[in-house]
Amino acid sequence: MSSRGPTIALCVAAAGFVAACATGNYQRVNPPVPEGSASAGGGAIRLPQPNADYPLDSVAAWGPPEDASAPPDAAGQLSTEPVARGRYLARLGDCAACHTDPGGQPFAGARPIRTPFGIIYSANITPEPKSGIGNWTEADFYRAMHRGVAHGGKNLYPVFPYTYFTRMSRSDVDALWAYLRTVSPVYQVKPANKLPFPLNIRPLMALWNALYFRPGEFRPNPNMSEQWNRGAYLVWGPGHCGGCHTPKNFLGADRNRRAFQGYTLDDWTALDLTGNGRSGLASWDKGDIVEYLRSGRNARTAASGGMQEVIYDSTSRMSDSDLAAIATYLKALPPGGRTRAFNPPDQAAMLSGQAIYEDNCSECHGFDGEGEPRHFPPLAGNSSVQARDPTTILRIILEGSRSVPTPAKPSAPAMPAFAWRLKDSQIAAIATYVRNSWGNSAPEVSPSKVSKLRSRHVSQ
Numbered sequence: 001m002s003s004r005g006p007t008i009a010l011c012v013a014a015a016g017f018v019a020a021c022a023t024g025n026y027q028r029v030n031p032p033v034p035e036g037s038a039s040a041g042g043g044a045i046r047l048p049q050p051n052a053d054y055p056l057d058s059v060a061a062w063g064p065p066e067d068a069s070a071p072p073d074a075a076g077q078l079s080t081e082p083v084a085r086g087r088y089l090a091r092l093g094d095c096a097a098c099h100t101d102p103g104g105q106p107f108a109g110a111r112p113i114r115t116p117f118g119i120i121y122s123a124n125i126t127p128e129p130k131s132g133i134g135n136w137t138e139a140d141f142y143r144a145m146h147r148g149v150a151h152g153g154k155n156l157y158p159v160f161p162y163t164y165f166t167r168m169s170r171s172d173v174d175a176l177w178a179y180l181r182t183v184s185p186v187y188q189v190k191p192a193n194k195l196p197f198p199l200n201i202r203p204l205m206a207l208w209n210a211l212y213f214r215p216g217e218f219r220p221n222p223n224m225s226e227q228w229n230r231g232a233y234l235v236w237g238p239g240h241c242g243g244c245h246t247p248k249n250f251l252g253a254d255r256n257r258r259a260f261q262g263y264t265l266d267d268w269t270a271l272d273l274t275g276n277g278r279s280g281l282a283s284w285d286k287g288d289i290v291e292y293l294r295s296g297r298n299a300r301t302a303a304s305g306g307m308q309e310v311i312y313d314s315t316s317r318m319s320d321s322d323l324a325a326i327a328t329y330l331k332a333l334p335p336g337g338r339t340r341a342f343n344p345p346d347q348a349a350m351l352s353g354q355a356i357y358e359d360n361c362s363e364c365h366g367f368d369g370e371g372e373p374r375h376f377p378p379l380a381g382n383s384s385v386q387a388r389d390p391t392t393i394l395r396i397i398l399e400g401s402r403s404v405p406t407p408a409k410p411s412a413p414a415m416p417a418f419a420w421r422l423k424d425s426q427i428a429a430i431a432t433y434v435r436n437s438w439g440n441s442a443p444e445v446s447p448s449k450v451s452k453l454r455s456r457h458v459s460q
């Protein structure tokens with residue numbers, strides 16, 4: 001019996017690792033934040049630090065968003081020419097975001113992606129034969145996208161979202177391949193992953209696949225409209241929206257029975273996209289969803305955290321018809337999950353929160369949380385503010401944030417960081433106050449939650 005000890009230990013380590021890899025999805029390592037913590041963070045995308053004195057600084061300070069009144073790639077959607085269609089599909093799948101290192105060449109990979117156990121680097125997917133995928137065949141590429149197995153038979157980690165890409169049609173994957181053959185070949189070797197033994201054993205992924213992965217292309221539901229089916233394909237296939245928005249099990253696989261009910265990854269809370277009242281999209285209409293995905297904001301909120309990068313590189317470049325299809329699909333999701341009761345907030349915290357809010361925040365967000373829609377997001381009725389998990393709003397208050405610029409909304413108003421000015425207990429009190437005023441309701445926030453996030457994200 002005693003000989004089983006090490007085996008069990010190994011299995012536990014392996015299982016933990018697999019979980020780490022899968023939940024490590026999207027925990028992309030952000031470039032270091034330059035000195036000067038009074039400036040806004042901006043989070044997931046490589047935005048230069050805004051000038052805190054000019055929160056309305058125009059986008060010119062850090063270069064225009066690819067300038068076009070309409071997403072230039074959208075025409076590719078219906079093209080009969082595979083390369084044009086493939087270029088558009090690469091937008092849908094957000095390939096460039098993970099496969100381009102900040103400051104590096106497009107698609108040359110080597111972007112570090114953090115997991116709790118170490119770092120996994122994205123691969124070079126340019127057609128360079130030695131370090132990229134230049135000597136792959138179309139069939140190799142389909143196998144990688146469809147089964148998560150690379151040229152030569154090695155298993156890929158699900159940080160690469162093949163669990164979603166498997167639903168893409170063969171003709172879409174072939175078009176993507178045709179496009180990737182045309183990007184500039186770059187010699188760049190994928191750095192060795194920083195994973196301790198035995199966590200670096202790739203074949204373990206075969207086990208994970210056997211447990212949680214069912215390869216298979218999307219099959220339309222004949223009872224639903226064409227638009228709904230297109231939306232379902234985008235959300236469950238190339239768009240891999242559940243990669244962030246769906247809760248994971250202890251091995252890091254999506255808990256699809258709770259699909260899109262929200263999850264926190266890399267200290268950003270991907271919100272509930274189901275038809276729930278407070279936390280979900282019940283009060284949004286399709287137009288609100290389309291506007292948010294196209295421009296990064298709408299009358300109710302402004303995107304922050306990991307969603308900014310998704311909007312910047314992917315959804316803001318989608319065609320109007322694809323955005324409408326996604327909205328149709330999301331609006332058809334029934335309310336998911338149960339709402340758990342919580343205690344009303346402490347009155348002393350509410351009062352002190354109100355005083356600090358009025359001093360520091362009301363200038364932009366209004367005394368009644370009404371904000372200035374599409375500029376300074378309203379906090380009243382805001383789902384990010386009322387998320388059960390307050391991680392996102394605490395990070396925004398600590399680190400500041402800058403709106404994502406898009407062709408539809410090139411301005412990028414910013415919010416300054418408050419970490420240097422306010423103590424943990426004050427930030428907890430403001431958060432509790434905004435979460436429970438003007439009709440909002442959400443669990444109270446503790447100072448210890450603020451101090452944890454401060455230690456992880458604010459340089460001392």
Ligand code: HEC
Nearest residue numbers: 026093094095098121122123125144150156157159160161
């Ligand atoms: C969330 C980040 C992420 C996204 C989005 C993503 N990838 Fe990747 N991809 C990775 C990582 C990380 C690896 C390396 C995985 C490993 O080491 O097992 C990878 C590996 C690959 C490989 C295997 C390359 C090799 O040499 O083994 C291919 C092919 C690939 N990705 C294509 C794509 C395409 C095409 C898209 C867009 C449709 C895409 N990826 C989107 C993160 C991503």
Ligand code: HEC
Nearest residue numbers: 026239241244268269270271302303304305306307383384
């Ligand atoms: C990299 C992780 C990630 C991916 C992939 C992702 N999201 Fe998000 N999403 C987030 C985060 C984080 C938020 C919360 C942003 C905030 O609080 O401002 C969010 C917010 C949203 C919201 C706003 C919800 C609200 O109530 O304010 C919508 C709508 C949305 N995402 C749709 C999508 C769709 C559609 C896709 C797929 C095309 C997608 N997301 C893919 C991380 C992600």
Ligand code: HEC
Nearest residue numbers: 055301302304360361364377384393401402403413414415
């Ligand atoms: C100079 C104007 C300004 C001030 C002052 C300011 N904010 Fe903001 N706030 C913004 C802007 C701009 C955004 C949008 C950032 C983005 O898009 O990521 C924002 C975003 C937010 C969000 C996220 C809303 C959403 O829809 O996701 C919260 C919560 C928030 N602010 C709370 C506060 C609190 C609390 C204070 C005071 C401690 C404060 N803000 C002070 C401008 C400001």
